Amino acid sequence: MAPAALPMPDAFLLQAGYNATFVTLGSMFLGMAAGVTGTFLYLRKRSLISDALAHATLPGVGLAFLLMVALGGDGRSLPLLLAGAGLSALAGLLCVHLLSTRTRLPLDAAIGAVLSVSYGLGIVILTVIQALSAGRQAGLEGFLLGSAAGMLQSDALLIGFGGAAAALLVILFRRPLLLVAFDPGYAATCGVSPARTDLMLMVLVLAVTLTGLKVVGLILIVALLIIPPVAARLWSDRAGVVVAVAGGIGGAAGYGGAAASAMAPDLPTGAVIVLLAFAAFVISLLVGPVRGVIPQALRRARMRGHLDGAG
Amino acid sequence: MIPQRQIAPVASLTVPALSISGLSVAYDDTIVVGDVDARFMSGTMTAIIGPNGAGKSSLLKATLGIVPTLAGHVAFFGEPLDTVRNRVAYVPQRAGVDWDFPARVLDVVLMGLYGELGIFGRLRPSHEKRAMDCIARVGLTDFARRQIGALSGGQQQRVFLARALAQRADILLLDEPFAGVDAATEKALVQVLHALRGEGRAIVAVHHDLATVPAYFDHVLLLNRRCIAEGPVATAFTEKALAQTYGARGAAHA
Numbered sequence: 001m002a003p004a005a006l007p008m009p010d011a012f013l014l015q016a017g018y019n020a021t022f023v024t025l026g027s028m029f030l031g032m033a034a035g036v037t038g039t040f041l042y043l044r045k046r047s048l049i050s051d052a053l054a055h056a057t058l059p060g061v062g063l064a065f066l067l068m069v070a071l072g073g074d075g076r077s078l079p080l081l082l083a084g085a086g087l088s089a090l091a092g093l094l095c096v097h098l099l100s101t102r103t104r105l106p107l108d109a110a111i112g113a114v115l116s117v118s119y120g121l122g123i124v125i126l127t128v129i130q131a132l133s134a135g136r137q138a139g140l141e142g143f144l145l146g147s148a149a150g151m152l153q154s155d156a157l158l159i160g161f162g163g164a165a166a167a168l169l170v171i172l173f174r175r176p177l178l179l180v181a182f183d184p185g186y187a188a189t190c191g192v193s194p195a196r197t198d199l200m201l202m203v204l205v206l207a208v209t210l211t212g213l214k215v216v217g218l219i220l221i222v223a224l225l226i227i228p229p230v231a232a233r234l235w236s237d238r239a240g241v242v243v244a245v246a247g248g249i250g251g252a253a254g255y256g257g258a259a260a261s262a263m264a265p266d267l268p269t270g271a272v273i274v275l276l277a278f279a280a281f282v283i284s285l286l287v288g289p290v291r292g293v294i295p296q297a298l299r300r301a302r303m304r305g306h307l308d309g310a311g
Numbered sequence: 312m313i314p315q316r317q318i319a320p321v322a323s324l325t326v327p328a329l330s331i332s333g334l335s336v337a338y339d340d341t342i343v344v345g346d347v348d349a350r351f352m353s354g355t356m357t358a359i360i361g362p363n364g365a366g367k368s369s370l371l372k373a374t375l376g377i378v379p380t381l382a383g384h385v386a387f388f389g390e391p392l393d394t395v396r397n398r399v400a401y402v403p404q405r406a407g408v409d410w411d412f413p414a415r416v417l418d419v420v421l422m423g424l425y426g427e428l429g430i431f432g433r434l435r436p437s438h439e440k441r442a443m444d445c446i447a448r449v450g451l452t453d454f455a456r457r458q459i460g461a462l463s464g465g466q467q468q469r470v471f472l473a474r475a476l477a478q479r480a481d482i483l484l485l486d487e488p489f490a491g492v493d494a495a496t497e498k499a500l501v502q503v504l505h506a507l508r509g510e511g512r513a514i515v516a517v518h519h520d521l522a523t524v525p526a527y528f529d530h531v532l533l534l535n536r537r538c539i540a541e542g543p544v545a546t547a548f549t550e551k552a553l554a555q556t557y558g559a560r561g562a563a564h565a
Contacts, residue, residue, distance in 0.1 A: 043412065043413070045409075172430070172431070173430060175425050175428070175430055176425075176430060178422075179422055179425055181412075182408060182409070182412050182414065182419070182422070183403065183407070183408045183422075185372065185377045185401070185403050185407060186401055186403055186422075186474075188375070188376060188377045189375045189376070189377065189396070189399065189400075189401040190396065190425060190426040191393070191396045191426060192425075233413060236413060237413050237414070237415060237458035238413055238414065238415060238418065239412070239413045239414055239418065241413075242413045
């Protein structure tokens, strides 16, 4: 079939140029990783921790920028910014862990406290940076809502490989992750340490969060970790299938969002990706074969038909 | 030359399937299990009984390393748990997990094979057949491909037993296996457990119904924070020991 047969915009067919192709494929792998990793987080009922984790990256991004500038750089090296983000996210995670295990504070309150305080701190640091650079845009705002436009090819490669690696690790370790998510006590008796498995899951979520920081942004990355699994759950009662469907939904949303922002660079990439994932959720809610509204109504109607037929 | 000594097989009747010595468990600053000594032999079925809060579940969980111990020593077949994990199966309380989890009965029973498969071992058709055999043994064949949330409480309890069977363990530790199941299911579960005992496996179960102890079990451990009595039902399950365990009033109603 000739490409012209479909009135499809070039970006969706990876025809919008070499760089845009890299960015689109990188976002797709990121979305897959988020869907796959997010499923285990969802099954472990820890989804919201990723929100604290994501917001806690912001102070690290700002501090890494300041440090680079102080050392004479331009502060734009993505790997170094992500290293800073990772360190401060780990600090945030540690705070949530300590607050929820060493004090009487429940987990949700600990998450809320760490999330808002780190975000506030990060915004203050960003404001300071803007005042310092006196008009010169540091470009750090992209980390809030994500911007695939203007991303370098090397950034896209980093994101694509990071996402693929995280997804691969999660799939390799699916058995211990599933065992701990379903029944941590039993897992412990099988020699699978729930504490170590949870830590591994958190590190993988951190990897996905950092990978997605530039594309989706730290405010919305949590949506990419939560929406695909919740949508996928409507399609199957088997964990393996839920993981695969969530990966597919996340990947499609990442692909579509990045392609859309290649065409319209003013669109916030993260927001488009999340809205696409949400559209997949709405469709799943309606037609998902296991728990979708329409299949359920049909099953009930058929049941009623059987009753009438019998009576 | 010194003649080589015969090494006793591990399953020998003289090595307890489980031996606990001086085991204590504490939550925060409260001791919930204090200095318990007990031995459980292969081919026996023991009830752990005692009032609410006596530390029955805690004893079981501490034995399995699910909750940390304050002091004491635990050995399965004369060895630490880490080296004989595949021979030890735990059947937790049904209420402890989310039954809305995306898994079918078969998937949960297959989890019993994860210890043997390791992380990278391939799941083969023979494994699935083994899981199906265990499902048949607890009478759930027709439900094997149902989502676990669609089962009744008694059926869910049987899923956990099937998962333990799939492990082919030599000792089963069950936390209130008969809680909230109907009489028919209870009977079916007891039959399976008795068959396992007949195969030479050790069964240890936290149990609540004093009336069924002599019919179901051959040994008892009476627990109220500390071990009150332990041994064969005939000698340890006495009025006096029950009075000590439950307090005089409780024993009168037992």
